[in-house]
Amino acid sequence: MTTNAQRTIIRGGHVWSGRVDERAEQDVLIEGDRIVAIGARGQLAADDALEVDAKGATLIPGMVDAHGHLSFPVVTYNTEIEDTPPEESILITMHNARKMLDAGFTGVIGAGSPRLRTEVVIRNEIDAGGIPGPRLMPSTPTLTTTGGLNDTGQLHQKRAVAAMVADGVEEVRRAIRLGYREGVDVVKINISGDDFFTRPHGRLTTMSLDEVRMAVDTCNEYGLKAVAHARSAESVKRAVRAGVHVLHHADFCDEEALDLIEEAKDRMFVTPTVGLYHGLLYNSGYPESALEKMMVREALACNIATHSELRKRGVRMLIGGDYGVAFMPNGTNAKDVENLVTYLGFTPVEALRAATYHGGLAMGLGAGEICEGGLADLVLVDGDPTADATLVADQSKLRMVMKGGQIHRKAG
Numbered sequence: 324m325t326t327n328a329q330r331t332i333i334r335g336g337h338v339w340s341g342r343v344d345e346r347a348e349q350d351v352l353i354e355g356d357r358i359v360a361i362g363a364r365g366q367l368a369a370d371d372a373l374e375v376d377a378k379g380a381t382l383i384p385g386m387v388d389a390h391g392h393l394s395f396p397v398v399t400y401n402t403e404i405e406d407t408p409p410e411e412s413i414l415i416t417m418h419n420a421r422k423m424l425d426a427g428f429t430g431v432i433g434a435g436s437p438r439l440r441t442e443v444v445i446r447n448e449i450d451a452g453g454i455p456g457p458r459l460m461p462s463t464p465t466l467t468t469t470g471g472l473n474d475t476g477q478l479h480q481k482r483a484v485a486a487m488v489a490d491g492v493e494e495v496r497r498a499i500r501l502g503y504r505e506g507v508d509v510v511k512i513n514i515s516g517d518d519f520f521t522r523p524h525g526r527l528t529t530m531s532l533d534e535v536r537m538a539v540d541t542c543n544e545y546g547l548k549a550v551a552h553a554r555s556a557e558s559v560k561r562a563v564r565a566g567v568h569v570l571h572h573a574d575f576c577d578e579e580a581l582d583l584i585e586e587a588k589d590r591m592f593v594t595p596t597v598g599l600y601h602g603l604l605y606n607s608g609y610p611e612s613a614l615e616k617m618m619v620r621e622a623l624a625c626n627i628a629t630h631s632e633l634r635k636r637g638v639r640m641l642i643g644g645d646y647g648v649a650f651m652p653n654g655t656n657a658k659d660v661e662n663l664v665t666y667l668g669f670t671p672v673e674a675l676r677a678a679t680y681h682g683g684l685a686m687g688l689g690a691g692e693i694c695e696g697g698l699a700d701l702v703l704v705d706g707d708p709t710a711d712a713t714l715v716a717d718q719s720k721l722r723m724v725m726k727g728g729q730i731h732r733k734a735g
């Protein structure tokens with residue numbers, strides 16, 4: 324059989340599939356956008372294929388950030404997102420999309436964009452081949468209630484808030500139908516507040532169970548993914564009972580919330596987002612008084628308690644969480660692999676699995692595992708990232724990034 328599809332062979336290194344714990348000495352043949360053969364080192368014949376030297380390196384599945392904010396303009400103050408004009412937002416999102424792919428991220432699940440079409444138009448242009456970027460599941464602006472997280476409105480001025488403010492089940496349903504019409508894949512719902520804002524704080528639950536259920540049910544009807552910002556224990560319970568696809572944060576879980584997540588672990592994913600606390604404490608430059616006011620150390624302790632426990636219970640975790648703010652810019656997201664090891668007791672393999680295989684499952688596009696027939700979204704990393712959790716965050720160690728069989732970047 325002859326074919327015109329481009330063929331690439333990645334030869335002479337190790338392969339880590341994403342699913343199993345061990346690496347293997349294997350070569351991988353790619354044709355078109357798919358992995359077509361995996362064989363023992365030196366055993367695959369592919370004379371006509373472009374050869375990539377993998378000696379001393381490990382081939383892993385492309386990474387997925389499950390809580391992406393590609394539209395963030397290096398946020399340094401609370402209302403900066405809505406203050407950024409739409410035209411600038413588009414350019415920022417476009418540049419960040421390329422930065423993510425440069426950094427080995429072949430997938431991003433949106434977690435709130437400033438306007439309904441900001442990520443949609445970038446997804447469309449990436450898919451059309453016009454600009455480089457990961458597979459992107461565009462998100463709505465966060466769906467919140469009046470006075471909920473991201474409702475930055477004030478009575479005395481007409482502010483265009485970077486959120487969809489909806490109260491009651493009918494407004495929630497309408498907002499999601501609007502998102503569907505405008506092309507999103509993901510609806511981000513804010514069920515609790517957040518300690519980084521004066522109000523509502525992270526232990527306050529702001530969206531009613533009826534509203535959460537309506538959001539998830541409507542998403543399911545339209546084939547969209549509902550993802551939730553939920554820090555308080557009650558917000559976690561509402562998210563899980565309603566059936567959200569991805570649960571973000573979940574810091575302040577009580578025993579009942581942990582049990583509910585465990586019961587739902589085969590149908591949902593959790594993003595610990597512990598990296599934001601690490602960034603705040605060590606890279607933000609915020610004065611101690613500000614960190615104290617936001618109760619960062621207390622929240623970090625709760626986050627560690629929750630997610631160490633969820634890890635033990637076999638809950639599927641993802642990486643990502645508010646990369647895009649000034650002290651953790653887009654493109655540095657792979658630091659989360661190390662964060663899961665440092666803070667939550669993951670082994671490097673488990674953390675890498677959160678970044679790759681679980682991310683692929685959460686996106687549901689057939690990527691995230693190196694297997695015959697799988698999408699060729701791949702990263703070639705110098706050394707052994709299954710033993711050293713810091714490697715994937717060092718872009719000088721990424722020898723090649725491939726998305727859909729196309730080499731995006733390659734050392735040398």
Ligand SMILES: [Zn+2]
Nearest residue numbers: 390434644645
């Ligand atoms: Zn976020």
